[in-house]
Amino acid sequence: MPSNAGTTRLVIVESPAKAKTISGYLGPGYVVEASFGHVRDLPRNAADVPAKYKGEPWARLGVDVDNGFHALYVVSPDRKQQISKLVKLAKEVDEIFLATDEDREGEAIAWHLVETLKPKVPVKRMVFHEITKPAIQAAVANPREIDRDLVDAQEARRILDRLYGYEVSPVLWKKVMPKLSAGRVQSVATRIVVERERQRMAFRTAEYWDILATLAVAKPGEGPRTFNATLVALNGDRIATGKDFEPTTGRVRPGAGVVHLDEGGARGLAARLADQPFTVTRVEEKPYRRRPYAPFITSTLQQEAARKLRFSSQQTMRTAQRLYENGYITYMRTDSVNLSETAIAAARRQIVELYGERSVPPEPRRYTGKVKNAQEAHEAIRPAGDNFRTPGEVAKELSAEEFKLYELIWRRTIASQMTDAVGSSVSVRIRAVSSAGEEADFGATGKTITDPGFLRAYVESSDDENAEAEDAERRLPMLVKDQPLTADELAAQGHHTQPPARYTEASLVKALEELGIGRPSTYASIMQTIQDRGYVVKRGQAMIPSFLAFAVIGLMERHYPRLIDYDFTASMENELDEIAGGDHAAVDFLTSFYFGSTNGTGDQAIAHAGGLKKLVTENLSEIDARSVNSIPLFTDDEGREVVVRVGRYGPYLQRELPGGEQAAPSGEGEEGGSQGDRAPIPEGLAPDELTPEKVHELFLGGGGERKLGDDPSTGEPILLKSGRFGPYVASGERKSSLLRSQSPDSLTLEQALQLLRLPRLIGVAPDGTEVFANNGRYGPYVKQGDEFRSLDSEDKMFTVTLDEALALLAAPKTRQRRAAAPPLREMGNDPLTEKPLVIKDGRFGPYVTDGEFNASLRRGQTPEELTLEQASEMLAEKRAKGPAPKKKAAKKAAPAKKTTAAKKTTAAKKTTAAKKTTAAKKAAPKKATSTPKE
Numbered sequence: 001m002p003s004n005a006g007t008t009r010l011v012i013v014e015s016p017a018k019a020k021t022i023s024g025y026l027g028p029g030y031v032v033e034a035s036f037g038h039v040r041d042l043p044r045n046a047a048d049v050p051a052k053y054k055g056e057p058w059a060r061l062g063v064d065v066d067n068g069f070h071a072l073y074v075v076s077p078d079r080k081q082q083i084s085k086l087v088k089l090a091k092e093v094d095e096i097f098l099a100t101d102e103d104r105e106g107e108a109i110a111w112h113l114v115e116t117l118k119p120k121v122p123v124k125r126m127v128f129h130e131i132t133k134p135a136i137q138a139a140v141a142n143p144r145e146i147d148r149d150l151v152d153a154q155e156a157r158r159i160l161d162r163l164y165g166y167e168v169s170p171v172l173w174k175k176v177m178p179k180l181s182a183g184r185v186q187s188v189a190t191r192i193v194v195e196r197e198r199q200r201m202a203f204r205t206a207e208y209w210d211i212l213a214t215l216a217v218a219k220p221g222e223g224p225r226t227f228n229a230t231l232v233a234l235n236g237d238r239i240a241t242g243k244d245f246e247p248t249t250g251r252v253r254p255g256a257g258v259v260h261l262d263e264g265g266a267r268g269l270a271a272r273l274a275d276q277p278f279t280v281t282r283v284e285e286k287p288y289r290r291r292p293y294a295p296f297i298t299s300t301l302q303q304e305a306a307r308k309l310r311f312s313s314q315q316t317m318r319t320a321q322r323l324y325e326n327g328y329i330t331y332m333r334t335d336s337v338n339l340s341e342t343a344i345a346a347a348r349r350q351i352v353e354l355y356g357e358r359s360v361p362p363e364p365r366r367y368t369g370k371v372k373n374a375q376e377a378h379e380a381i382r383p384a385g386d387n388f389r390t391p392g393e394v395a396k397e398l399s400a401e402e403f404k405l406y407e408l409i410w411r412r413t414i415a416s417q418m419t420d421a422v423g424s425s426v427s428v429r430i431r432a433v434s435s436a437g438e439e440a441d442f443g444a445t446g447k448t449i450t451d452p453g454f455l456r457a458y459v460e461s462s463d464d465e466n467a468e469a470e471d472a473e474r475r476l477p478m479l480v481k482d483q484p485l486t487a488d489e490l491a492a493q494g495h496h497t498q499p500p501a502r503y504t505e506a507s508l509v510k511a512l513e514e515l516g517i518g519r520p521s522t523y524a525s526i527m528q529t530i531q532d533r534g535y536v537v538k539r540g541q542a543m544i545p546s547f548l549a550f551a552v553i554g555l556m557e558r559h560y561p562r563l564i565d566y567d568f569t570a571s572m573e574n575e576l577d578e579i580a581g582g583d584h585a586a587v588d589f590l591t592s593f594y595f596g597s598t599n600g601t602g603d604q605a606i607a608h609a610g611g612l613k614k615l616v617t618e619n620l621s622e623i624d625a626r627s628v629n630s631i632p633l634f635t636d637d638e639g640r641e642v643v644v645r646v647g648r649y650g651p652y653l654q655r656e657l658p659g660g661e662q663a664a665p666s667g668e669g670e671e672g673g674s675q676g677d678r679a680p681i682p683e684g685l686a687p688d689e690l691t692p693e694k695v696h697e698l699f700l701g702g703g704g705e706r707k708l709g710d711d712p713s714t715g716e717p718i719l720l721k722s723g724r725f726g727p728y729v730a731s732g733e734r735k736s737s738l739l740r741s742q743s744p745d746s747l748t749l750e751q752a753l754q755l756l757r758l759p760r761l762i763g764v765a766p767d768g769t770e771v772f773a774n775n776g777r778y779g780p781y782v783k784q785g786d787e788f789r790s791l792d793s794e795d796k797m798f799t800v801t802l803d804e805a806l807a808l809l810a811a812p813k814t815r816q817r818r819a820a821a822p823p824l825r826e827m828g829n830d831p832l833t834e835k836p837l838v839i840k841d842g843r844f845g846p847y848v849t850d851g852e853f854n855a856s857l858r859r860g861q862t863p864e865e866l867t868l869e870q871a872s873e874m875l876a877e878k879r880a881k882g883p884a885p886k887k888k889a890a891k892k893a894a895p896a897k898k899t900t901a902a903k904k905t906t907a908a909k910k911t912t913a914a915k916k917t918t919a920a921k922k923a924a925p926k927k928a929t930s931t932p933k934e
Contacts, residue, residue, distance in 0.1 A: 010093040011126065012086065012113060014100050015869060016831045017325040018131065022099065025133040026140070031089060035100070036082055036831075036873070040073040040112045042162055048074050061166050063159050065613075069590045071159055075116060078876030081832065083116060090119045097143065102127040102378070103333055104580060105521055108154035111146050130330040130384040153580035156589060160184060160572065163594055167616045168556075168563065175625045176551050176646065181533055185518050187556060188569045189526050190535045192511055193503055194545045194553045200688035201633075203499035204250035208240050209266035213442055214489040215278055215430065217477045226488060227476050229430055229442035234259045234269070236439070242497045250497070266492035272434035278442070278485040282429040288447060290421040290470060292454040294337040294367040295380035296412050298520035299513045301332070304412070306506035306541065307461035309404050313505045313524040315865050319405045320381070322867075327384055328394065328402075329409055333520040334378035337367040339416070342386045343379065347417040350388050354414075355456060361419050382413040415458035423449035426476055430485060446476035499688070502542040516570035532858055544686045547631060547644050547651035555628045559619055563612075633690060642695055644681065653679045653690075653698060709749040711756070718752050720744055729755050739775060739794045754798055759783075763802035771805050773797040784809050824863045830872050837871050839863045853878045 011032045013019050023032035042062035043049045049059045053072060056064070064070040075083055090096060096119050100106035107125075114123055124143035128135045161184055168182035211231040231239055240258040245251065252260050261269070296304070301320065305311040311319070320332035339347070344364045351360050367380075383389060383406070391407040398406060426446040433439055449455070455471040503511065505527045512518045518526055530536045535549035556564045572593075578584040596611030631644040633653075640655040655677050679698040681690070706720045711731050718731045727744045728737045729752040736755040738747065759774035762782065771784045773791070780791040782805040789808040791797060823838035824846055830837050835850040839857075846863050847856045848871045855874035857866060 007095060008093045009095045009097055010086075010089050011097045011099050014106070014109065015321075015325060017322065017869075021131050021325060021327055022136055025131075025136040031093065033086060033089060034082075034831075035086065035109060035113060036079060036869075038076065038105075038109055038112065039079050039083055039116055040075050042071060042158065043074050048077075050074065061162060063162060065163075065594055068587050069159055069594075071155060073112070073115075078832075078873065078879065086113070087117055090117045090121070093121060095121055096123045097126040097140065098123065098146070099126040099128075099139070101331065101333070102129070103331075103521060104150050104154040104157070107147050107150040108158075111148075111151045114146070129378050131325060131327045132385050134386070135384075149582040150580050152586045153576050156579055156586035157576050159590060160576075160593065163590075163612060164563070167612055168560070171616055171620060171623070172552055172555070174620070175555060175623050175628050177548065177648070180548075180552060182552070182556070182563075183529065184563075184569065184572065185512075185522060185526055186529045186533070186535075187553070187564050188517055188566065189508065189512060190530050190545065190549050191553050191556070191564045192508065193530070193536055193543050194549050196500060196503055197545045197550075197687050199247065200499040200502070201690075202248045203688075204246075204248060205499075206242075206245040206250040206252075206497045207262070207494060208242070208245070208497075209261040209263055209492055209494045210239055210241075211266055211270050211273070211440075211442075212491045212493050213273075213278070213430075213487050214491075215442075215444075215485045216488050217479070217483070217485060224475060224477055227444055227446075229428070229444040231269075231440060232429075232443040233441040234261075234438060242495065245497050247497070247499070263492065263494060266494075269434060269438065269440065270490040270492045272436050272438065273432050273440055273487065273490055276432045276434060276487075278430050278432045278487055280428060280479050280481055280483040280485065281431045281441075282427075283479050283481055284427045286425050286427075288421075288423040288425045288449070290453075290455070292365065292415050292418055292420070293412065293458070293460050294369075295339055295382055295416045296409060297335050297337060297369070297380060298333050299335070299509050299523060301381055301409070302509050302523060303506035304408060304461060305405060306504060308408065309401075310541070311401070311405070312538075312865075313509060313527040315401070316405065317524040318865065318867050318870075319401050323398075323402055323406055323409075324384075328389075328398070328406055329384055330380075330382050331378050332381050334381060335369060335520050336378050337369045337380050339367075339382060339413075340379055343382055343413075344417060346383075346386055346388050347414055350390070351414060351418055354390075355418070359418050359453065359456070361417075365417055367416070380413075381409055383410050388413070411458040415454040418454035418457060419451070421449060421453040421455045421471070422451045423447060423473075426479075428476065428479055432487070444476060446474045447472075448475060449473055502544060504541040504543060505538075506541075508543060515566050516573055517566065519573065539684075539686070547646050547681070547687060550631045550644075550687065551629050551646040554631070555623065558628075559623055560615060563615075631687075633695065634692060636692070636695075640677075644687075644690070650683075651681045653677075653681060653695060655699070706744075708747065708752050711753065718749060718756070720747060720752070731756055737775075741794055758797065760797060762800060762805050765802075765806060771802060771809070773800055773805070782808055789813075825866075827866075827868050827871055830875065831868065832872055832876060837868065837875070839866065839871075848874060850875055 007029060009030050011019075011022065011026065011030055012035055013022060013032065014035055014037055016034045016036075019032045019034045023030065026032065043059075046054070046060075049062070049072070053059050058064045058066070059072070062072045064072070096117075098110035098113055100109040100113075110125055125146050126139045126143050128139040164184045165182060168187075169180060172180040172182055213229045213231070214226055215229055216226045233239060237257065237259045240252060240256070240260045244253055244256045244258050244260075246253050252258065294300075298317075302311075302313045302316050305316040306313070309316075317332065320329065323329045324332050348360050348364065388410065391403065391410055394406060395403055424447070426448075428444045428446075430442040430444070431439060432442070449471065452471060459469055459471045461469075501507075508527070509518075509523045512523065512526070530549075531538065534546055535552065536543050536545055538544070553564070562568050575584060575589050579586050579589060592611075594612050596614060629646040631646075633642045633644060635641050636655060642653060642655045644651050645654050677699055679695075681698070685694075708718045708720055708729070710717055714732065716732045718729060720727065720729055727747075728735055729747070730736075731752075734756045736758055738744065738755070742751060759772040762771045762773055765771055765784055769785050771782060773780070773782050773796070775781075775794065775797060778790070780794050780797045781788045782791060782800060784805075787809050789811070791800065791808075823840050825839040827837040827839065827848070829835065830850055833850060835852075837848055837850055839846055839848050842854075842856075845856060847854050848866065849855075853875050855871075855878050857863070
């Protein structure tokens with residue numbers, strides 16, 4: 001679209017990739033520049049607060065709660081350079097178009113840009129749902145004003161989250177552990193995961209049996225000759241299945257009225273049914289019809305990408321962001337299942353081309369969303385443009401993960417406009433009478449699909465990996481009532497009830513969506529936050545809560561239950577939606593939440609409790625830190641209560657001694673305190689794996705304290721313990737870590753004695769100095785004075801002779817500098833500095849560097865998934881903090897000057913300095929001086 005003659009327009013988008021794509025569609029007269037996301041935010045710390053506000057009582061929050069919740073916004077340090085560039089450009093153009101995303105976050109960014117740039121030229125809001133040439137040209141031709149209701153809703157959400165985090169997090173610091181965080185949505189998400197783990201911990205498995213019969217028809221006609229049927233009833237009473245057992249006891253539910261078969265009962269019945277005739281007693285056939293799934297919204301895209309592609313929520317959204325910015329799909333943060341008329345037409349045309357006329361229904365399909373308060377006016381996520389490009393047409397243009405996600409979106413969109421899948425389902429009952437006169441009923445079901453319809457293009461996956469796919473057929477023979485059958489095989493089969501499955505990112509997003517908690521733009525960040533905070537770890541796809549999460553959620557449930565109540569959290573989302581719609585005032589909502597005024601808005605339970613501020617300050621003294629950090633497990637056979645304590649150095653087990661003696665206070669390390677038995681919990685052990693058997697193993701030999709015997713020379717007991725840095729042996733004041741080649745399970749008394757004698761005196765050299773063998777950070781070594789040499793095995797520490805040690809020490813040091821390892825990944829040039837960015841592997845894990853500044857990857861980030869924009873932002877933050885202070889080199893002693901001051905050095909000072917020379921100087925090897933730069 002050509003610009004008016006002589007008019008220059010500045011178009012501001014959020015990312016460089018988006019800027020590059022859009023600039024290609026606008027032509028001369030347009031300057032397209034990126035803001036790099038948010039340009040202003042509340043202060044992150046005290047250093048961000050401008051000097052004139054530092055004395056204000058509300059500066060800590062960054063929100064003046066006493067004056068209409070006025071927010072103090074500061075330009076992010078890593079955005080200042082870009083803001084300066086935008087200010088300069090704004091002075092050189094005639095008009096500004098703000099082309100940030102059309103949601104609350106995008107609207108707020110547009111408003112912050114106006115507030116920051118303070119332009120003197122007209123400013124217009126430009127919105128679009130896809131980055132294609134027609135969409136961009138239409139957006140330029142039809143601009144609008146900034147929607148202040150959307151801005152107010154985003155600002156209220158940001159302030160709400162700041163108040164929640166800054167008021168509740170300090171409680172966690174004081175009562176659980178420093179540097180923890182609480183959040184309005186993250187705490188609720190953590191609670192969901194913790195509650196599921198509690199269910200698993202309380203679960204008691206049950207065993208039940210049934211019989212699988214392989215039945216055959218006498219005269220096979222249409223369909224297979226044999227099929228499988230399962231025992232479902234005995235003498236008219238239903239056979240117990242998994243749903244009939246109580247999860248916490250493993251017993252049959254009272255009043256279930258079922259027959260609980262054990263192994264003996266099932267095998268005996270199978271034997272009594274052998275060679276008995278089987279007869280069909282009932283055949284029910286029903287038509288089968290399955291409608292297509294709605295097009296993707298943000299949450300369903302994350303769920304399906306997790307199930308089918310094993311993508312994390314963050315990976316899905318990063319990949320979708322790239323597809324959107326490069327014009328392949330529509331906007332990916334949406335809770336609308338609508339498709340535009342042009343999209344429906346494009347899908348129907350493509351279905352005819354690929355699958356034929358019969359695959360298109362007479363009328364286009366319209367979908368209604370199930371998400372409560374879907375607030376954004378976007379389309380569903382679909383391929384961009386008025387004519388969809390097939391996956392084959394874009395394959396060469398996309399990376400592997402981009403292609404997989406694009407194909408998923410394309411298939412789902414096409415399938416949503418196809419015909420139903422139709423067929424028939426059959427339910428059959430078969431009876432046999434055992435040799436003892438027992439009536440045994442068997443059941444079988446079948447499904448036949450006569451027209452797959454939309455299933456040709458797309459089949460949705462399930463969170464249950466054992467669930468049958470919807471396009472799977474189970475074909476039965478043609479059966480009629482009273483038809484005789486014979487049993488080819490009767491096999492008794494046992495089953496065990498299973499605990500409820502752990503959440504995956506996909507199922508947790510689904511749970512949050514069903515509860516009305518969170519919004520499309522927040523799901524991925526919630527998943528990442530609860531992992532970054534150490535509340536949840538992923539094992540494969542499963543999300544496992546840490547014991548730290550148990551302590552935090554336990555505190556919140558006991559003292560602030562409303563703050564993690566599902567309905568309350570959802571109601572806050574609803575009120576934010578009402579603010580976005582112009583139906584509520586943000587100040588009234590925030591006042592009610594924070595101060596507790598009851599004026600018709602806000603949650604009444606919080607309001608009557610005096611608001612958040614009163615809630616977190618008045619009850620603080622009532623919170624018992626020891627109780628909060630203690631998670632009860634069970635009482636052992638000796639009457640001792642076994643609990644998990646959350647301490648400074650991680651979780652550990654503790655049991656009270658007989659007689660009720662209390663163990664050491666929570667927060668002490670594994671070696672702190674002497675009362676009660678303790679055992680550290682190995683890293684990676686899930687809470688539900690702390691069974692009585694596992695706990696017993698940990699106390700006896702898997703890391704707890706264990707007596708190996710007595711030292712024959714001192715008579716003191718030799719104990720095997722496990723501490724913060726791993727297993728070690730101790731006797732009296734002596735301690736020694738186990739060698740890398742040794743296992744706590746197989747350590748003998750003789751090996752422990754060897755360890756406790758380290759450092760071992762090998763002998764005395766001819767010059768009178770002692771020669772030692774010892775084990776250090778870099779392995780076994782021999783040492784004489786300040787000289788040391790490595791040994792090639794740990795065994796040599798106990799066998800090396802004086803002559804061998806002296807020969808090693810006499811040889812020159814051979815210090816081979818290792819070749820620098822190649823980078824893990826080359827990322828391209830930093831959009832801000834143009835410096836090449838690479839990811840390297842360092843001593844503390846992978847990090848991104850531009851050669852001058854380094855930034856470690858955060859927990860959960862992988863070198864493969866990190867985007868260029870993320871890397872640039874991480875380094876910008878490091879750059880804003882300035883270079884790390886260099887360690888001062890030790891000053892060399894200056895030569896003594898013949899001055900009056902020098903003469904005042906007394907003999908007493910010389911004596912004191914001499915006394916500072918310790919025997920320890922002889923003991924340890926020098927540390928290596930070359931470490932990777934990080």
